[in-house]
Amino acid sequence: PAAASASRNWKPAAESVRREYLWAWQHYVDRALGADHIKPISGGREDFFVQGHSIGLSLVEAVDTLWLMEADAEVALAVRWIEDNLSFDVDAPFQVFETNIRMVGGLAAAYHCTGAPRLLELAVDVADRLLPAFTESPTGLPYRYVNLATGEVSRPETNIVEVGTYIAEFGVLSEWTGDRRYYDLAKRAMRVVHDKRTELGLLPHDIHAETGEWRNRQATVGPPGDSYYEYLWDGYALFGDEDLRRWYDTLTDAILAHQAERRDGLLWFPQVDAFTGEVLSREQSVLAGFYAGLLAESGRIGEGRAYHDAFNTAQEKFGVLPNSLDYATMSAADPGNALRPEFADAALMLWLATGDEIFRERAKTHYDNMLRTSKTNYGFAGLTDVTAKPPSQEDSCPGYWWSEQMKYYWLLFSDTPRFDYRDNYLSTEANLLRGARR
Numbered sequence: 001p002a003a004a005s006a007s008r009n010w011k012p013a014a015e016s017v018r019r020e021y022l023w024a025w026q027h028y029v030d031r032a033l034g035a036d037h038i039k040p041i042s043g044g045r046e047d048f049f050v051q052g053h054s055i056g057l058s059l060v061e062a063v064d065t066l067w068l069m070e071a072d073a074e075v076a077l078a079v080r081w082i083e084d085n086l087s088f089d090v091d092a093p094f095q096v097f098e099t100n101i102r103m104v105g106g107l108a109a110a111y112h113c114t115g116a117p118r119l120l121e122l123a124v125d126v127a128d129r130l131l132p133a134f135t136e137s138p139t140g141l142p143y144r145y146v147n148l149a150t151g152e153v154s155r156p157e158t159n160i161v162e163v164g165t166y167i168a169e170f171g172v173l174s175e176w177t178g179d180r181r182y183y184d185l186a187k188r189a190m191r192v193v194h195d196k197r198t199e200l201g202l203l204p205h206d207i208h209a210e211t212g213e214w215r216n217r218q219a220t221v222g223p224p225g226d227s228y229y230e231y232l233w234d235g236y237a238l239f240g241d242e243d244l245r246r247w248y249d250t251l252t253d254a255i256l257a258h259q260a261e262r263r264d265g266l267l268w269f270p271q272v273d274a275f276t277g278e279v280l281s282r283e284q285s286v287l288a289g290f291y292a293g294l295l296a297e298s299g300r301i302g303e304g305r306a307y308h309d310a311f312n313t314a315q316e317k318f319g320v321l322p323n324s325l326d327y328a329t330m331s332a333a334d335p336g337n338a339l340r341p342e343f344a345d346a347a348l349m350l351w352l353a354t355g356d357e358i359f360r361e362r363a364k365t366h367y368d369n370m371l372r373t374s375k376t377n378y379g380f381a382g383l384t385d386v387t388a389k390p391p392s393q394e395d396s397c398p399g400y401w402w403s404e405q406m407k408y409y410w411l412l413f414s415d416t417p418r419f420d421y422r423d424n425y426l427s428t429e430a431n432l433l434r435g436a437r438r
């Protein structure tokens, strides 16, 4: 990357990230191998998708991170576990969105990095088990749940994230297998949502998969709006689909016109009524912070910088960002932090887009604060209150921790030869679907 300014020596930071990750990985292998989650304080195991039946979520999420860190023995162990143990023939309803971004995406990224054929077979296997959610829907908007063994679909009360966050994972499956069904089904759902935008060009976030009717009035760039917008741009960036770019630009122009607010020189994105533009809430989920990176990736660099500046003001105040803050009062609306990665996600995207060292500095602060507050007996723990002294931990470590922030820090600090810094793609779960240099 064209790091214009003379940058500091980032090697020690990169070595710290790799050391801490492999330390946590070893505890997962020793105490929770095959579990969806390790419980980092007690060393216990925890299920994510289906209570009582883990499918190795954290392991699948870790493969491409381990590979980028050149931890090849650990990659071999993880791939071997998947080849020997992973089966999606589970008679239970799985959430289609989470299963896609984590398992389809995790397996596709592992295949992209290692080339192990079983990984692609399993990505296709689980994607095929998700398809009834799309093909059974009268509108093309997928149901929220599908039974992976029987194909029974359920829960049509859904949202634009859970109907519109598939094109990256489904698109590479279509590219790698030649079967266009995945791409076409993912794109159709995105078109339905775009075509239902309001007069202002805004989108409410809740929708019904059977009637196609909006179920609320509020628009947000946070959950459950966020990755719908992200994947419009990503579908263009990955596959050159001009429809997706046009839909993205139409909706983004409307967001910048009606859903942005400058306050005390900082740029924020309040929740607004999609039909009238009235501001409904100035709470800002920490998950919305990814949007600073998306704006920068998609040519709105000034706005991307400004939004990251806003979240950085909050990081400077809180140390560890709360799950949700109210930017009118800069107070913690939800004082927990479930090890959310979005600030680091956006820092990486902004650094790749600008080469500006400030984003590496901000990500280093994010890492240092996480290390100081979340590290515990057998790994890294979410926090129940970032404002407590010291912040109070909870016995949980989410699957995305293994795929997201530690990978972002590693890519920002290591300059690893295994990553193409000029031509790459990381999904909303940070799954590497383009740019692995084997």
Ligand SMILES: O=C1NC[C@H](CO)[C@@H](O)[C@@H]1O
Residues within 6 Å of the ligand: 227, 287, 340, 341, 342, 400, 404, 428, 429, 430
């Ligand atoms: O898009 C996502 N939303 C929620 C998680 C991280 O906060 C993660 O699963 C992913 O980044």
Ligand SMILES: [Ca+2]
Residues within 6 Å of the ligand: 227, 290, 427, 428, 429
């Ligand atoms: Ca994301």
